[in-house]
Amino acid sequence: xxNIADEVLKGNRLALAKAITAIENERExxxxxxxxxxxxxxxxxxxxxxxxxxxxKSTLTDKLxxxxxxxxxxxxxxxxxxxxxxxxxxxxGDRIRMNDLAMDEGVFIRSMGTRGSLGGLSHKTADAVKxxxxxxxxxxxxxxVGVGQSEVDIVKAADTTMVVLIPGMGDDIQAIKAxxxxxGDIFTIxxxxxxxxxxxxxxxxMMLDLDGVMKDWRPPILKAVANQNIGITxxxxxxxxxxxxxxxxxxxxxxxxxxxxxxMLDLLDAKIGQYVRHKLVDSGKIDKFVEDIKxxxxxxxxxxxxxxxxxxx
Amino acid sequence: xxxxxVLVAKPGLDGHDRGAKVVARALRDAxxxxxxxxxxxxxxxxxxxxxxxxxxxxxxSILSGAHPHLFPKVVNLVREKGMxxxxxxxxxxxxxxxxxxxxxxxxAEVFTPGTPTTAIVDFIKANVK
Ligand code: B12
Ligand SMILES: Nc1nc2c(ncn2[C@@H]2O[C@H](COP(=O)(O)OP(=O)(O)OP(=O)(O)O)[C@@H](O)[C@H]2O)c(=O)[nH]1
Ligand SMILES: [Mg+2]
Numbered sequence: 001x002x003n004i005a006d007e008v009l010k011g012n013r014l015a016l017a018k019a020i021t022a023i024e025n026e027r028e029x030x031x032x033x034x035x036x037x038x039x040x041x042x043x044x045x046x047x048x049x050x051x052x053x054x055x056x057k058s059t060l061t062d063k064l065x066x067x068x069x070x071x072x073x074x075x076x077x078x079x080x081x082x083x084x085x086x087x088x089x090x091x092x093g094d095r096i097r098m099n100d101l102a103m104d105e106g107v108f109i110r111s112m113g114t115r116g117s118l119g120g121l122s123h124k125t126a127d128a129v130k131x132x133x134x135x136x137x138x139x140x141x142x143x144x145v146g147v148g149q150s151e152v153d154i155v156k157a158a159d160t161t162m163v164v165l166i167p168g169m170g171d172d173i174q175a176i177k178a179x180x181x182x183x184g185d186i187f188t189i190x191x192x193x194x195x196x197x198x199x200x201x202x203x204x205x206m207m208l209d210l211d212g213v214m215k216d217w218r219p220p221i222l223k224a225v226a227n228q229n230i231g232i233t234x235x236x237x238x239x240x241x242x243x244x245x246x247x248x249x250x251x252x253x254x255x256x257x258x259x260x261x262x263x264m265l266d267l268l269d270a271k272i273g274q275y276v277r278h279k280l281v282d283s284g285k286i287d288k289f290v291e292d293i294k295x296x297x298x299x300x301x302x303x304x305x306x307x308x309x310x311x312x313x
Numbered sequence: 314x315x316x317x318x319v320l321v322a323k324p325g326l327d328g329h330d331r332g333a334k335v336v337a338r339a340l341r342d343a344x345x346x347x348x349x350x351x352x353x354x355x356x357x358x359x360x361x362x363x364x365x366x367x368x369x370x371x372x373x374s375i376l377s378g379a380h381p382h383l384f385p386k387v388v389n390l391v392r393e394k395g396m397x398x399x400x401x402x403x404x405x406x407x408x409x410x411x412x413x414x415x416x417x418x419x420x421a422e423v424f425t426p427g428t429p430t431t432a433i434v435d436f437i438k439a440n441v442k
Contacts, residue, residue: 014395018367084341089346090341091337092347095348096350099358102362108365111346115316
């Protein structure tokens with residue numbers, strides 16, 4: 001392929017796939033691809049789908065995507081599953097729930113392993129979103145790994161975040177309160193065919209009302225049975241409502257500005273880390289420092305100050 | 314080094330999925346990213362997933378006897394998608410006599426019952442592009 005980014009912009013589907021691979025593996029041409037695509041991003045709307053393992057995130061995403069397709073929108077899906085910290089391998093199984101969707105030309109699905117990232121996404125998810133955005137899809141779903149309470153990176157990547165919960169989580173609801181309950185713009189109780197959906201809805205309502213602070217958007221709590229396609233149009237309607245709301249009150253701009261800032265800082269952090277590693281570790285200079293620190297000839301604080309000064313000269 | 318990505322696929326109506334799952338787990342433990350799409354995939358679905366996921370390897374499992382028809386079909390469709398370098402392998406209950414024709418059709422290697430999974434891992438590592 002001559003120029004991957006050009007091909008992506010022309011709508012070449014294989015180029016889209018290849019571009020994401022280049023980025024995930026931090027190949028030499030990855031930065032160049034992103035530089036070329038960046039001006040063409042900012043048009044897609046990003047929906048985050050998160051929630052505990054097995055809650056039905058993939059099944060819901062499949063059905064929601066179909067609903068968006070029936071409303072004339074093209075769809076990109078990024079589905080993330082955990083990478084084993086021991087082997088570095090992963091089984092990416094979200095597509096199992098999306099098989100017939102995958103044959104729709106207006107849908108592009110890509111599975112990603114977390115590859116060491118702990119926040120529920122992978123480090124390259126945000127860039128993969130941008131590649132799909134530049135390719136020209138209207139809506140991008142990002143399905144996180146099954147989360148506990150602290151994997152909340154999705155809020156930084158998505159315009160609207162939906163938290164999927166299921167009945168029968170019992171007291172767990174208290175435990176997750178601190179984490180993922182704070183990030184939902186929309187809550188969907190999936191598997192509402194199981195006992196306890198109404199009870200969970202009541203509990204959630206109480207919790208959100210107790211939240212105190214008057215917010216101008218009170219997260220709605222919806223019910224769905226994803227594998228029977230029940231409640232899907234309501235969820236999509238609510239996505240639209242939330243989008244209109246945050247477009248009107250300026251919150252979308254605030255979120256995207258914050259995202260641009262965070263992304264720049266993350267990139268800078270990573271580059272500085274690489275630079276330091278290169279200058280200090282690979283060159284072997286670090287050994288002398290460590291020796292001196294161990295012998296108490298100097299201390300880590302002094303060394304780091306010195307390194308910083310010489311670096312920023 | 315890029316991470317090796319493998320699509321483990323079950324084409325056709327064959328419901329035997331133990332072997333595919335054993336292979337998927339072994340490949341994960343070898344450090345590969347394995348995309349598993351579940352049972353009853355059409356050759357078209359497999360080829361589309363292989364391209365969109367940009368996998369290095371397509372690994373198909375068939376125990377029902379439908380391999381002479383389905384394996385070559387997937388090879389053709391994957392190549393048509395522009396995936397020229399993708400390594401395509403197969404396994405399952407496949408009579409020795411069928412293997413030369415499958416290789417002729419572009420299946421790089423065929424693994425039959427009793428194969429240690431390490432042999433599969435080694436083959437992929439040695440032949441992936
Ligand atoms: C267990 C089993 C079942 C289980 C399946 C459970 C499941 N979820 O998988 C059940 C009871 C459901 C079943 C049902 C049937 N079965 Co059955 N089954 C078997 C049996 C005994 C073992 C298969 C197995 O799981 N082996 C263990 C796994 C780990 O081994 P494996 O799949 O061979 O995988 C290894 C290698 O082949 C290779 N490999 C496999 N796939 C891949 C893929 C890649 C990419 C690679 C690299 C390697 C690789 O690596 C693996 C590790 O070494 C075989 C007989 C046999 N000895 O193979 C018959 C067998 C496969 N079944 C057979 C039949 C006919 C049926 C039924 C049609 C019976 C019926 N009339 O109802 C149904 C059909 C089911 C369906 N929906 O398709 C026949 C198939 C005949 C044929 N090919 O012509 C067999 C061969 C028995 C026989 N001798 O007649 N079966
Ligand atoms: N009873 C019932 N089962 C459902 C419903 N939605 C999904 N399921 C089933 O729940 C199981 C898990 O669904 P997935 O969509 O894979 O869940 P997930 O949240 O994506 O799972 P992970 O990605 O592994 O965290 C599957 O067997 C689905 O068929 C539902 O509304 N009711
Ligand atoms: Mg899932």
